[in-house]
Amino acid sequence: MRMAELSRRSGVPTATIKYYLREGLLPPGEPTAPNQAEYGQQHLDRLDLVRALREAAGLPIATIARVFAAMDRHREDTPPEYLSIAVGALSEPLAVPEDQIEAYARAQAQVAELLHLLGWNVDPDSPGHDDLVRAVVGVHRFLPGLITETKQLVPFGRTVRSLADVEIPETYDPAVDRSAVLRFSVLGTVLFEPVLLALRKLAHTDRIRHTAAWRRRR
Amino acid sequence: MRMAELSRRSGVPTATIKYYLREGLLPPGEPTAPNQAEYGQQHLDRLDLVRALREAAGLPIATIARVFAAMDRHREDTPPEYLSIAVGALSEPLAVPEDQIEAYARAQAQVAELLHLLGWNVDPDSPGHDDLVRAVVGVHRFLPGLITETKQLVPFGRTVRSLADVEIPETYDPAVDRSAVLRFSVLGTVLFEPVLLALRKLAHTDRIRHTAAWRRRR
DNA sequence: CCATAATAGGGAGTGTCACTATCCATAAGG
DNA sequence: CCTTATGGATAGTGACACTCCCTATTATGG
Incomplete structure (x- = not known):
């Protein structure tokens, strides 16, 4: 199929498809002439994935491009490998600002300790590791005293791990x-x-409703 | 204190503070002359909160403004009330596109059923309710067949509820x-x-590592 | 008292992002 | 053959979050 049909069937405007081609979100079509190319099912599939990632998940174009690039680079790996690569590409690489080196070092140490306490078989380049470090830095920075001891995070880890099952x-x-x-x-x-x-927000509401103990000032 | 000191103590440039004043993220200072105003601790606190919400949480200015407006409107309510209002203001109100009315109706019904199954004491205007509807619409749309039965979501609800405790x-x-x-x-x-x-991403990785059953093609 | 710096308020400009529109030299199709 | 479509490139748009600049005051050190 050519541009017009790809656009019609995917519901994405041709101008946008061209933009995605430029940004590397779509592989180029099979050229049949200097100004003609043929697109296939893979292009439809990818446009659908782009829509999901943009419209439902709100990911930036650059992130989606990174995920696709990672997917394409590792299509020969074993399933656990390429899955890990693809999911890992969803996150920005960790960039430590000059003036927060100690804060990140502290968070990094705490994450390492947490993973040890949880006994998880994951290493520091697993998807989510850097996100966790970033997130812990944020909590330390703006809610200091909330995570004073690493073991406070263990219940969260255990709970989330049970979800993974x-x-x-x-x-x-x-x-x-x-x-x-x-x-x-x-x-x-x-x-x-x-x-x-x-669900977490709703659970908070339910939790608060079950907490009769909003003691009145007396 | 005046602008320069507020800027120095908060670490936010004066131009940005003025922008925040225009956008309603900061209440105006106490005017002492046509071109002078006095700012106080509340302004410092708020700037700190703005920084946290922008830099650590990445919320848009408009959302932060909505949260502050809600906080200010309800400062006379009881604690559970104004907390609920403030946290609820973090989410966009639900806007159903013309062409997806049935999809939203279906998601809404499923959310209602889920809350019933969970036995949670929350109503449809609780914080998170509309987010859940939106999220379920997204899953239905792009991963149809993943949530065929509402009860599949119950374990997630129970697990997240235990975190709330x-x-x-x-x-x-x-x-x-x-x-x-x-x-x-x-x-x-x-x-x-x-x-x-x-933590969820890391838990997935650990889960996969514990799943020896990536059966090889044979 | 006066020169200099700072201020509130407002408008305009900047860079980024995700498109969207236009142009052009071909190419396809009736 | 002539209208329409296409690929490729360039420019423009609107939203966002600042950032800069201007002006008429106002504060302040000498």
Whole structure:
């Protein structure tokens, strides 16, 4: 199919498709002439993924491009590897500002201690590690005293870990093709985040309603 | 204190403070002359909160303004009320696009059923309710078949609810002043979100490492 | 008292992001 | 053959979060 049909079938304007091509969100079509190219199912699939990542997850174009680049670079790896690479590409690499080196070092140490306490089999370049360091720096900075001891975070780790058992099936069926697994993993990661955060807010409300102890001033 | 000192002590440039004043993120200073005004501790506190909400949580200016407006409008309410209002103001109000009315209706029904299954004492205008509807619409749209039955979400609700018990203390000490409680609640809500999401990614990695069952093709 | 610096308030300018529109030299299709 | 479409490139748009600059005062040190 050519541009017009790709646009019609995906629901994305041609101008936007061209923009995505420029930004590397879409591989170029198969050229049939200096000014003609043929697009296929993979382009439709990718446009659908772009829409999900932009409209539902709100990811910036640059991040989506990074995820796709990582996916394409590692399509020969084993499933756990390329999944990890793709999900990891969702996060910005850690950039420590000159004036906050100690704050990051402290957070980094605390994260390492936490992972040790949890006994998790993850290393510092696993997806989420740098995000956790960044997040802990933020908490330290603006709510100092909230995480004074690393072990305070352990219940959160254990709880979230129990969710992982529900989210990720025990077995991986190799009959399902790689790109479907990838799509599922990346989308599952980002589309479920707002679900969890919204549930957390609602849980807070329920928790407060069950706390009869908003003692009145007397 | 006046502009220069407010800027120096908060670390926010004067041009930015003026911008925040225009956008309603800061209440105007006490005017002492047509071109002079006096700022106080409340302005310093607020600038600090703005920094946290912008730099650590990445919230847009308009959202921060909405939170402050809600806080100011409800400063006479009881603690559970104004906390709920403030945290609720963190979310955009639900806007249903013309062409997705059924999708939202379906998600709304599913959220209602979920809350019933969980037995939570929350109503549809609680903070997070609309976010959950939006998030469920997103999952339905881009990962159809993932949430076919509402009860699949129950474990997530229960798990997150158990976190709420850890996060929110049993009692609220009225000796602590309102604005500190508010700051703590709003910041606690948003600063802990990235911690949870990062832990989730790490938990996924650990889960996958414990899943020996990435069966090889044979 | 006066020269200099600082101030509130407002408008305009900047850089980034994610598109969106226009142009042009081909190419496709009836 | 002639209208329409295409790929590639460049420019423009609107939202956002500042940032700069201007002006008529006002504060302040000598």
